[in-house]
Amino acid sequence: MTALQQAFETAAQQWRQLEESKTPVFFVGAATCGRAAGAIEVIERLKNEIKKRNLQAQVIEVGCLGPCSMEPILIVHKNGAPRLCYGNVDPERISAILDRYVAGNDPCPQWALGRMTQGRIDGIGDIADHPMFRAQVRHILKRCGLIDPENVHHYLANSGYRGFLKALELGRDGTFDEVRKSGLRGRGGAGFPTWRKWQLCRQTASDIKYLICNADEGDPGAFMNRSLIESDPHSVLEGMLIAAFSIGAGEGYIYCRAEYPLALHRLETAICQMRRLGLLGSNIQGSGFSFELHIKKGAGAFVCGEETALIASIEGRRGMPRPRPPFPAVSGLWEKPTIIQNVETLANLAMILDNGAGWFVRYGSASSKGTKTFALAGKINRTGLIEVPLGISLKDVIYDIGGGVGAGKKLKGVQTGGPSGGCIPADKLDLPVDYESLTASGSMMGSGGMIALDDDTCMVDIAKYFLSFTQAESCGKCPPCRIGTRAMLEILEKIASGRGAADDMDKLGTMAQTVRDASLCGLGQTAPNPVLTTLRYFGAEYEQHIQKRQCPAFVCAALVSYHIDAERCSGCTACVKACPVEAILGERKKPHKIDQSKCIHCGVCLDTCPEAYAAIYRSSGSLTRYEQRKSGESKS
Amino acid sequence: MTVSAQQNNAVVAELLSLHGKDRSHLITVLQDIQQHFGYLPRQAVTQLAQRTGISANEIYGVATFYAQFRFIPPGEHIIQVCQGTACHVRGSWQLLQELQQRLGIKPGQTTADGRFDLRRVACIGCCALAPVVTVDGNVHARMTPKEIALLVKQHSGKKDR
Ligand SMILES: Cc1cc2nc3c(=O)[nH]c(=O)nc-3n(C[C@H](O)[C@H](O)[C@H](O)COP(=O)(O)O)c2cc1C
Numbered sequence: 149m150t151a152l153q154q155a156f157e158t159a160a161q162q163w164r165q166l167e168e169s170k171t172p173v174f175f176v177g178a179a180t181c182g183r184a185a186g187a188i189e190v191i192e193r194l195k196n197e198i199k200k201r202n203l204q205a206q207v208i209e210v211g212c213l214g215p216c217s218m219e220p221i222l223i224v225h226k227n228g229a230p231r232l233c234y235g236n237v238d239p240e241r242i243s244a245i246l247d248r249y250v251a252g253n254d255p256c257p258q259w260a261l262g263r264m265t266q267g268r269i270d271g272i273g274d275i276a277d278h279p280m281f282r283a284q285v286r287h288i289l290k291r292c293g294l295i296d297p298e299n300v301h302h303y304l305a306n307s308g309y310r311g312f313l314k315a316l317e318l319g320r321d322g323t324f325d326e327v328r329k330s331g332l333r334g335r336g337g338a339g340f341p342t343w344r345k346w347q348l349c350r351q352t353a354s355d356i357k358y359l360i361c362n363a364d365e366g367d368p369g370a371f372m373n374r375s376l377i378e379s380d381p382h383s384v385l386e387g388m389l390i391a392a393f394s395i396g397a398g399e400g401y402i403y404c405r406a407e408y409p410l411a412l413h414r415l416e417t418a419i420c421q422m423r424r425l426g427l428l429g430s431n432i433q434g435s436g437f438s439f440e441l442h443i444k445k446g447a448g449a450f451v452c453g454e455e456t457a458l459i460a461s462i463e464g465r466r467g468m469p470r471p472r473p474p475f476p477a478v479s480g481l482w483e484k485p486t487i488i489q490n491v492e493t494l495a496n497l498a499m500i501l502d503n504g505a506g507w508f509v510r511y512g513s514a515s516s517k518g519t520k521t522f523a524l525a526g527k528i529n530r531t532g533l534i535e536v537p538l539g540i541s542l543k544d545v546i547y548d549i550g551g552g553v554g555a556g557k558k559l560k561g562v563q564t565g566g567p568s569g570g571c572i573p574a575d576k577l578d579l580p581v582d583y584e585s586l587t588a589s590g591s592m593m594g595s596g597g598m599i600a601l602d603d604d605t606c607m608v609d610i611a612k613y614f615l616s617f618t619q620a621e622s623c624g625k626c627p628p629c630r631i632g633t634r635a636m637l638e639i640l641e642k643i644a645s646g647r648g649a650a651d652d653m654d655k656l657g658t659m660a661q662t663v664r665d666a667s668l669c670g671l672g673q674t675a676p677n678p679v680l681t682t683l684r685y686f687g688a689e690y691e692q693h694i695q696k697r698q699c700p701a702f703v704c705a706a707l708v709s710y711h712i713d714a715e716r717c718s719g720c721t722a723c724v725k726a727c728p729v730e731a732i733l734g735e736r737k738k739p740h741k742i743d744q745s746k747c748i749h750c751g752v753c754l755d756t757c758p759e760a761y762a763a764i765y766r767s768s769g770s771l772t773r774y775e776q777r778k779s780g781e782s783k784s
Numbered sequence: 785m786t787v788s789a790q791q792n793n794a795v796v797a798e799l800l801s802l803h804g805k806d807r808s809h810l811i812t813v814l815q816d817i818q819q820h821f822g823y824l825p826r827q828a829v830t831q832l833a834q835r836t837g838i839s840a841n842e843i844y845g846v847a848t849f850y851a852q853f854r855f856i857p858p859g860e861h862i863i864q865v866c867q868g869t870a871c872h873v874r875g876s877w878q879l880l881q882e883l884q885q886r887l888g889i890k891p892g893q894t895t896a897d898g899r900f901d902l903r904r905v906a907c908i909g910c911c912a913l914a915p916v917v918t919v920d921g922n923v924h925a926r927m928t929p930k931e932i933a934l935l936v937k938q939h940s941g942k943k944d945r
């Protein structure tokens with residue numbers, strides 16, 4: 149029996165024991181997001197309490213289940229009962245759940261998100277009926293948050309490496325056919341059909357070929373790839389085996405950003421496990437196929453997500469893109485044919501091979517097959533990582549899954565595609581989420597970042613934000629991008645600071661066209677999208693900034709001033725103490741006043757003023773706004 | 785912290801024997817040098833040039849291209865403020881401003897007492913819990929200016945006022 153066969157048996161046994169465990173098992177979501185929300189403290193408390201109570205129980209660290217806004221997340225297995233999932237657990241809740249549910253009979257439905265397995269428990273429904281999960285179709289994420297990502301047996305017990313074994317059975321051509329029939333398109337942004345790229349590479353004669361996994365995830369505001377690697381690293385690695393096998397690559401690289409230490413660690417662990425199981429090295433599983441895998445850590449350059457720049461970076465050079473053709477599939481890493489795929493594209497391969505192309509095409513729309521993960525963030529109630537069939541409407545994502553915007557706020561738009569994408573206005577939310585529709589709207593699918601914007605978001609500021617990002621990240625090789633993004637940013641800064649001129653919008657539009665058409669790589673070609681879409685859908689807001697010198701969202705610091713309503717102010721001195729520049733004057737019990745010459749418009753006073761008084765208001769041009777601005781739930 | 789020549793030699797030699805002198809390992813070796821010293825000491829770069837045959841000029845060319853590399857010793861605590869999109873729309877610029885005021889430095893600088901480094905980072909992947917700040921690699925989610933001030937105090941070794 150081979151090491152792999154043995155591992156499959158061990159895996160089945162281990163998993164069954166876990167499922168049928170007579171003693172309690174606690175699964176804690178401890179990916180980066182879970183940790184940020186306090187998962188490590190939860191695990192510590194759990195272990196301490198277990199010891200204190202002399203309980204026989206296991207604690208297992210799992211990855212991310214997805215609903216990050218409800219993290220830390222705990223799943224409890226109790227003998228004879230369905231597994232229950234709890235959200236927002238903190239050390240106190242742990243003790244309560246142990247007392248009342250594990251030791252008693254109260255399943256604490258007030259904290260439960262749902263049942264993870266079949267069975268009945270009063271007051272707790274199936275997690276699949278939870279509003280955040282109802283519209284989701286979880287294929288890529290099916291194991292995330294349910295298995296221990298550092299235990300390969302958990303992966304093997306849940307259909308792991310079956311797709312690769314199937315590929316070996318089908319042979320290189322059969323595997324290629326299956327991928328072609330699936331119509332899988334790249335999930336890294338452009339949506340290029342995977343099989344077409346492979347075909348080009350397969351047709352290029354060369355004794356050496358390379359496969360690269362693009363885990364650079366440069367879109368600032370997206371975390372799909374991080375979460376998947378941290379929660380289920382083998383699914384990506386299995387996809388790499390399949391791709392390498394079919395295109396005939398003997399060596400592979402994973403280019404992962406350095407900002408993702410946990411993901412890097414999980415990849416290293418998983419690669420060691422693959423070696424032990426004979427899934428790497430020469431003559432893998434006696435198939436004659438040999439493959440080696442290396443990890444390369446990115447060094448903090450957005451442009452290195454672009455494939456030719458990424459190649460330069462792996463070669464140890466400055467990460468500058470080069471013109472294509474030749475395409476990397478023909479001449480890439482060290483001038484050898486090279487296929488570069490996004491993390492999620494690769495993870496799709498294992499499922500396609502395991503379940504067949506016919507199964508895959510059942511999901512999605514006519515031209516965009518399958519499912520796609522999105523990182524839902526921004527001004528929305530439920531944030532996190534989700535997976536939906538392509539073709540679903542934006543509205544369903546934002547309102548059903550995301551639960552809409554906060555109380556009293558209005559959705560203004562949705563940003564997709566990060567710095568390469570654009571802002572889709574709230575009245576266009578019927579738009580289906582597929583490659584063509586999003587591109588037609590002026591935005592793009594991108595890699596899956598989706599950021600909700602509400603009426604506290606200024607669209608000029610958003611355009612300025614993205615432009616300052618792309619301008620800073622432009623590698624400087626081609627003038628349209630290097631100079632064009634800077635010139636555009638300067639105009640946006642002018643408008644945001646109330647110095648906009650009547651023809652600025654036209655100028656911006658013209659420059660945007662030039663940068664888009666004349667830049668060398670995708671960075672410059674798509675950098676104008678955030679500007680173009682905001683001009684197109686939110687032109688009135690630009691005009692307000694230019695003509696009335698006012699920012700209706702009260703964001704652009706130079707156009708907003710802060711004041712204290714003397715009638716509301718109780719003189720509590722909270723804002724006086726909080727102001728970082730000592731711009732607020734006043735004594736206890738007397739109304740305070742802001743010294744406008746010192747004020748830096750940071751908004752700290754607005755956050756500090758107790759809700760009961762809400763004495764601080766902002767004005768911009770002829771507009772004023774009173775409110776207690778909420779800045780997330782504070783955790784004092 | 786100044787780094788002695790011997791230290792430099794030893795570290796560079798060890799890393800090269802670990803990774804190899806091949807050009808493709810240059811960035812990895814630089815990352816490990818920085819991991820060791822907290823920055824890229826000039827001496828180490830000179831050493832690396834001598835031992836690999838890649839000119840120091842060329843090495844600096846590569847190193848300066850990537851945002852990760854630093855050329856001066858870092859402060860004791862490193863505060864990173866995420867400037868990703870999700871954090872931006874949730875007010876991370878406010879946090880940055882607050883920190884700039886409190887510490888009296890701009891992003892990329894170190895406080896005069898060497899206690900703090902202030903840096904921007906473009907997304908650490910915790911966007912769902914925005915805005916996010918990291919101190920010495922520990923992620924603090926859903927930060928507010930008030931909590932930022934507390935964090936700074938905790939790490940300055942000073943008592944709460
Ligand atoms: C500026 C820029 C940044 C990019 N960043 C990424 C990235 O972070 N991750 C990614 O998978 N693709 C990124 N891409 C797209 C890649 O160039 C390439 O198309 C992709 O990795 C191909 O894989 P796919 O076909 O599986 O999508 C970027 C492109 C550009 C122009």
Ligand code: FES
Pocket residue numbers: 368369370866867868869870871872906907908909910911912914915916
């Ligand atoms: S945008 Fe701040 S963590 Fe992603």
